Amino acid sequence: MDSTRQPILFVSYAESGLLNPLLVLAAELSRRGVEDLWFAADEKARSEIEATTVKTPVEFASLGDVVSEMSAVTWDDETYQAVTQRSPFKAHRAVIEHSFAPETRVEKYRRLEAIVDEVKPALMVIESMCQFGYEVAITKKIPFVLGVPFVPSNVLTSHVPFAKSYTPRGFPVPHSGLSANMNLSQRLTNELFRLRTLGIFMSAKMREVVKEDNRIREELGIAPEARQMMARIDHAEAVLCYSVPELDYPFPLPEKLRLVGAMVPPLPQAPDDDGLSDWLSEQKSVVYMGFGTITRLTSEHIGSLVEVARRLSDHHQVLWKLPEEQQKMLPPRETLPDNLRIEKWVPSQLDVLAHPNVKVFFTHAGGNGYHEGLYFGKPLVVRPLWVDCDDQAIRGQDFGVSLSVDHPETVDADDVYDKLTRVLEDDAFRERAEHFGELLRAAGGRSAAADVILGLPALATH
Incomplete structure (x- = not known):
């Protein structure tokens, strides 16, 4: 040796x-x-x-x-x-x-x-x-x-x-x-x-x-x-x-x-993303929904989130990372709102969060996602999943960077739409998120x- x-x-x-x-x-x-x-x-x-x-x-x-x-x-x-x-x-x-x-x-x-x-x-x-x-x-x-x-x-x-x-x-x-x-x-x-x-x-x-x-x-x-x-x-x-x-x-x-x-690799992490970054660049405002690899949404959850996207359609596009097996519970494709883009996987969530046209991150607040969203200055709406997610969710609220949904077990469309709209329209959330982004990068x-x-x-x- x-x-x-x-x-x-x-x-x-x-x-x-x-x-x-x-x-x-x-x-x-x-x-x-x-x-x-x-x-x-x-x-x-x-x-x-x-x-x-x-x-x-x-x-x-x-x-x-x-x-x-x-x-x-x-x-x-x-x-x-x-x-x-x-x-x-x-x-x-x-x-x-x-x-x-x-x-x-x-x-x-x-x-x-x-x-x-x-x-x-x-x-x-x-x-x-x-x-x-x-x-x-x-x-x-x-x-x-x-x-x-x-x-x-x-x-x-x-x-x-x-x-x-x-x-x-x-x-x-x-x-x-x-x-x-x-x-x-x-x-x-x-x-x-x-x-x-x-x-x-x-x-x-x-x-x-x-x-x-x-x-x-x-x-x-x-x-x-x-x-x-x-x-x-x-x-x-x-x-x-x-x-x-x-x-x-x-x-x-x-x-x-x-x-x-946050532990972020050199970006872009996935330069060849099948046109996703080009699509993001064509939009004015995108809500990104990604709930990690553990979350299991029901058909009721999925129906509520489709309705939320529909209500956002006047001003915002929605990019939703939804696993293929859960996509089987979606309503018929022809009934989905035009502003909703669904992907079974995104080549790099970090590349998505880094894009300037992504305005809010709807997340389960796992340790990585919570910090990565803020690293790129994105305010959050949180549907906490379990254990550490609840701890990060309450800190996000206390520090002015996020709001948590009231009924994560049911995903109430009215509540989710209200939280997303408030975070999108109140500049204080963005400003606080950008402040913590500067700290995380430094x-x-x-x-x-x-x-x-x-x-x-x-x-x-x-």
Whole structure:
């Protein structure tokens, strides 16, 4: 083994919301000519990872097939309904009960362990939701960086009472959808959220799962310190968060937290877009509707959104990214309004958001979409989907860049049309979004993130 090698190993699940920022970062390091880049992920992500090579190779290391419990796009309809229900705590509980399945990470841990033994990384860059990733790094004492696609408090605030937290007491608990500006009732709800989360693990069923988790940890030889509530933060060399301080409620930021803004690749990302950019250039005002890869709209939802597009037809075009399987629920093509353009996929959502004729982004407010929309100065209308989406949605309202629909479970056409019209016609939303766009761009994005990586002691030249 060449003692001068300094391999960097990225680790992520294949879910696009988790994977994409690390793809941008890996490509940036490749663009700079950094050698010995590796990326471990599920087999599903092979082609995307291999495509990140710019100058120096990014080598793919397979973690095998997707684990259903950790891939929301594979969940059955019953699970989807449970994790996206409008009670924040019940949805939070459903996510924990479904995804806390210790046996499912055994193969991932062993595969990654074998990859690490072969690659011998000097540094690992691990997506924040990838538990087995930081467990391997901590156990094998490999320096690592954590990548976070949410607002920073999401990973710095404890979900349970009496545990270490980097945010002050009374700070909104992640997934609660609560504002920092709480009344007495909301403060009580916030405290109960923590207690009820602890209570989830006190049930007989979950105690058995915890017992199984302990057995598996011992079997795999996972270091005890990897189990600490804030292990992924405490043991990281740096925490890369794709946001800025001003997009979260204020709290003292730990020194290792590096807020680098949205991870945006060089644009245009997809120059050959089958004429989509030309179409955008021909319009005066476009509402872009894109709800991520997880959202499952019903025929009633789709009918309501078609009606919203119809009501906007006097002044605005609507571009709607709607998956092919959901397009089967559309009304007959001949009945659709002329101002509505539907695509099963857009070659680059970033290219769409960057276009000056796109005036508002109707989104589910996932971590990436929320920050990317604001990066390009686009105000938002939000139909929050689940967990972190509710947290980003309330911050968007508090910071004056978005409005949230009142009934996301039904998608009321009157309400959606009202919110879109208000955001389109009130310049204050655009001005605030442009303000945060300036902050996000100034944070440095992929360039700043790469500088952090390359400046760490683990990669110092000896």
